[in-house]
Amino acid sequence: ASEPPDWLDHRAGRAYFYHTRTGPYVIAMNTTETGTYRESTWSLPAVPGASRGRDLATGEIVDLSRPLAVPAYTTRVFVLE
Numbered sequence: 001a002s003e004p005p006d007w008l009d010h011r012a013g014r015a016y017f018y019h020t021r022t023g024p025y026v027i028a029m030n031t032t033e034t035g036t037y038r039e040s041t042w043s044l045p046a047v048p049g050a051s052r053g054r055d056l057a058t059g060e061i062v063d064l065s066r067p068l069a070v071p072a073y074t075t076r077v078f079v080l081e
Contacts (some may be wrong), residue, residue, distance in 0.1 A: 017042040017070070026053055026064065028074040043067040046077070053078030 016038065016053040019028040047053070047064040055062055056077045061069060070076055 012045075016040070019044050021047060024080045026078045026080065027051070027075070028068070030070045030072055032072040034072045039072040041069050041071050044070055047080075050080050052081045054081060056081045 016029065016032050017028075017030050019026070021027075026044070026047055028042075030040075030042045032038045032040050032042075044064075044067060046066050050064045053062050053064045054060070056079060060080060061081070064078060064080070068076075
């Protein structure tokens, strides 16, 4: 059995990049901070079975059939079309 994360360690449970598909939504979250050594752009992998999605923040139609760059400290939410 593994030990629980140290409650004093502020990094516990923190990943640099998360992505998930929930129903018609695809969410990508880059937690790297701008202006730090961790700053980096991550790539949302192609979404299986999806070709297009609408960015809920901008209304832009995005091609989700190929990888998509997600800059540092950015969350992108798409609804599949």
